[in-house]
Amino acid sequence: MYVAGIDIGSIYSKAVILKNNQVAASLVKRTGGEIRTISHRIMDEALTPLGIQLEDLKSIVATGYGRISVPFAEKQVTEITCFGRGTAQLFPDVRTVIDIGGQDSKGIKIDERGRVTDFVMNDKCAAGTGRFLEVMANALEVNLEDMGPLALQSESPEEIGITCTVFAESQVISLVGEGRRKVDIVAGIHQAIAERIYGLLKMLKIEERIAITGGGAKNIGLVHELEKRLGTELIVPEEPQLIGAHGAALMAMEMAMHRKGG
Amino acid sequence: MSEPFKTAALMKELMAKYYDLGEESRRKGIPVVWVTAVFPVEIIYAMDLYPYYPENFGALASARKVADKLSMAAEAKGYFNDLCGYARCGIGDAYSLEHPVGKILSPDLLLCCNTQCGSLPKWFEAAGRFYNKPYFLWDSPMIEDETSDIKQNYLIKQLYELIDFLEITTKRRFDINKLQEVVALSSQATALWNDCLEMAALKPAPFGFFDACIHMAPIVVWRGRQEAVDYYRQLKAELEARLEKKIYAIPNERHKVYFDHIPVWPRLRWFADMFAANDTLVAASQYTHAWAMNFDPARPLETLAEHYPHQFVNRGVDYRLKLKMDFMRHYNCDGFILFSNRSCKPNSIGLYDKKRMLTEMTGLPGLVFEGDMSDLRFFSEGQIKTLFETYFEQLV
Numbered sequence: 001m002y003v004a005g006i007d008i009g010s011i012y013s014k015a016v017i018l019k020n021n022q023v024a025a026s027l028v029k030r031t032g033g034e035i036r037t038i039s040h041r042i043m044d045e046a047l048t049p050l051g052i053q054l055e056d057l058k059s060i061v062a063t064g065y066g067r068i069s070v071p072f073a074e075k076q077v078t079e080i081t082c083f084g085r086g087t088a089q090l091f092p093d094v095r096t097v098i099d100i101g102g103q104d105s106k107g108i109k110i111d112e113r114g115r116v117t118d119f120v121m122n123d124k125c126a127a128g129t130g131r132f133l134e135v136m137a138n139a140l141e142v143n144l145e146d147m148g149p150l151a152l153q154s155e156s157p158e159e160i161g162i163t164c165t166v167f168a169e170s171q172v173i174s175l176v177g178e179g180r181r182k183v184d185i186v187a188g189i190h191q192a193i194a195e196r197i198y199g200l201l202k203m204l205k206i207e208e209r210i211a212i213t214g215g216g217a218k219n220i221g222l223v224h225e226l227e228k229r230l231g232t233e234l235i236v237p238e239e240p241q242l243i244g245a246h247g248a249a250l251m252a253m254e255m256a257m258h259r260k261g262g
Numbered sequence: 263m264s265e266p267f268k269t270a271a272l273m274k275e276l277m278a279k280y281y282d283l284g285e286e287s288r289r290k291g292i293p294v295v296w297v298t299a300v301f302p303v304e305i306i307y308a309m310d311l312y313p314y315y316p317e318n319f320g321a322l323a324s325a326r327k328v329a330d331k332l333s334m335a336a337e338a339k340g341y342f343n344d345l346c347g348y349a350r351c352g353i354g355d356a357y358s359l360e361h362p363v364g365k366i367l368s369p370d371l372l373l374c375c376n377t378q379c380g381s382l383p384k385w386f387e388a389a390g391r392f393y394n395k396p397y398f399l400w401d402s403p404m405i406e407d408e409t410s411d412i413k414q415n416y417l418i419k420q421l422y423e424l425i426d427f428l429e430i431t432t433k434r435r436f437d438i439n440k441l442q443e444v445v446a447l448s449s450q451a452t453a454l455w456n457d458c459l460e461m462a463a464l465k466p467a468p469f470g471f472f473d474a475c476i477h478m479a480p481i482v483v484w485r486g487r488q489e490a491v492d493y494y495r496q497l498k499a500e501l502e503a504r505l506e507k508k509i510y511a512i513p514n515e516r517h518k519v520y521f522d523h524i525p526v527w528p529r530l531r532w533f534a535d536m537f538a539a540n541d542t543l544v545a546a547s548q549y550t551h552a553w554a555m556n557f558d559p560a561r562p563l564e565t566l567a568e569h570y571p572h573q574f575v576n577r578g579v580d581y582r583l584k585l586k587m588d589f590m591r592h593y594n595c596d597g598f599i600l601f602s603n604r605s606c607k608p609n610s611i612g613l614y615d616k617k618r619m620l621t622e623m624t625g626l627p628g629l630v631f632e633g634d635m636s637d638l639r640f641f642s643e644g645q646i647k648t649l650f651e652t653y654f655e656q657l658v
């Protein structure tokens with residue numbers, strides 16, 4: 001029996017296809033253009049290698065900020081609930097999940113079954129999110145993927161104030177103008193983001209173990225800075241961006257099983 | 263939100279009458295007295311003066327979604343957008359050439375009580391200078407837990423000063439017997455209002471917080487007059503009739519939650535629909551209960567001094583936590599929502615800690631969301647929706 005989870009994020013869209021609880025296929029694609037079209041395209045791409053079609057899926061759950069615009073989803077579930085579910089499946093002893101997505105970062109507390117017991121999310125501001133890193137990478141003319149490794153090379157990071165993405169960007173530009181070293185600026189940016197996310201997490205009762213998910217988890221510099229503040233090693237899933245879609249797929253499986261059972 | 267009430271027609275009529283009375287007072291030279299929402303307006307009515315509520319003007323502008331426009335007029339004069347939205351609306355309208363919700367009625371006198379916040383005195387002081395009219399502050403000390411005789415005497419003494427101030431500035435006599443009558447009317451209305459709010463404890467309930475937000479206007483502006491008594495008597499009767507006919511506030515009430523604060527006025531319906539779609543009734547709030555007071559007309563001045571400054575906004579953390587828990591218990595809530603309202607700092611402070619403490623003490627899940635009661639520039643729909651939907655998933 002095949003089911004799917006689809007996660008339409010602000011920057012990336014992801015899909016996970018499960019066959020009897022095993023991941024049969026998965027995909028990450030940039031969100032762009034109309035969500036309806038994107039969601040069809042991403043499903044097609046994920047299903048074609050399996051030789052099946054949308055109709056062959058017993059259930060589909062959509063999550064992410066674009067969840068309500070996925071026309072073929074049977075149910076919409078928020079990404080917080082999905083990230084909780086997905087993480088618990090992969091790492092049953094995790095109690096706190098840090099999710100760093102494109103437009104928001106979240107702290108999620110879960111119990112042993114992956115049920116959300118508490119959560120926080122950043123407010124309207126993009127500071128401390130994936131989008132922020134992207135803006136900074138652009139301002140510095142550095143590839144987004146290179147930001148994390150670059151940050152690790154610095155020995156004296158610059159101080160960057162990060163109350164606001166717009167202000168931080170102009171600060172970064174003037175630091176570049178003053179001829180400061182790029183690695184130090186990049187490291188400063190990572191410290192500032194980590195500080196912001198750490199502040200958010202402190203609103204929760206942080207319990208170990210702690211996992212980090214979402215696109216931000218792929219940034220080694222950020223993971224490192226967060227580990228320093230939290231005083232513990234973070235669990236980084238192999239495919240951190242897929243956890244939400246995976247959680248959604250698990251819920252789809254449950255719904256399909258439930259139906260089958262009566 | 264419930265389907266429209268028959269009483270709504272009376273509300274429309276009463277509110278129109280209230281505003282007409284303002285214009286008429288101005289024409290006849292009856293002093294227009296600015297008062298704050300939690301102020302012993304009974305004294306104003308007892309002296310046949312016209313009380314005007316600038317906060318109500320702010321709420322109206324907010325509900326009509328023009329708070330940002332008015333605010334920008336205030337911001338252009340140097341008032342920071344971090345100030346209370348009601349103040350920004352009132353100040354903005356004073357400076358503005360356009361008046362999207364009608365012009366704010368200028369004061370002949372300004373009376374303020376600082377039991378609610380520090381923003382109101384500053385706003386009223388600024389307005390006093392702008393309109394060049396006398397200003398009186400009823401200064402309320404913070405009442406952390408229990409009140410003391412010293413505080414009580416201080417409050418009552420100032421009421422005598424207030425009466426002097428009013429007699430001198432308006433050249434009208436104050437009559438304690440008249441005050442007694444007004445307080446008696448106020449007491450009847452607030453008791454009836456409380457009866458209506460109480461109905462939200464039934465399951466399923468015919469009335470909830472979002473209904474209360476609409477039906478609270480008369481208890482704010484007409485309390486102390488027969489109009490308020492008539493209104494809530496009629497509303498209560500209609501609610502009782504609805505109960506018999508099994509007409510409820512939301513179609514499938516499964517959960518009840520407590521909401522801590524002022525609603526997001528420009529999104530009142532949006533919130534109401536979202537809660538209803540998730541089978542959750544917002545049952546109670548300390549905000550709408552702020553006017554459910556229980557006066558003793560036999561001791562008119564004392565009773566006013568006992569009730570107004572004792573509102574939740576002027577109390578300590580422990581008292582406020584207990585109050586929230588009492589509401590949750592009384593209304594049988596399954597959870598609670600705390601609104602970090604950018605406009606209203608005194609009610610938004612320490613909410614994450616409060617949430618943690620409340621959950622520890624009650625075992626109920628809570629949610630803090632950030633936004634603004636007035637100004638949609640500080641409202642992020644996508645994020646707030648995700649927050650609430652996750653919360654509803656938690657409730658199930």
Ligand code: SF4
Pocket residue numbers: 317346347348349378379380381382575605606607608609
């Ligand atoms: S909303 Fe808050 S800050 Fe504004 S007037 Fe009311 S109590 Fe004061």
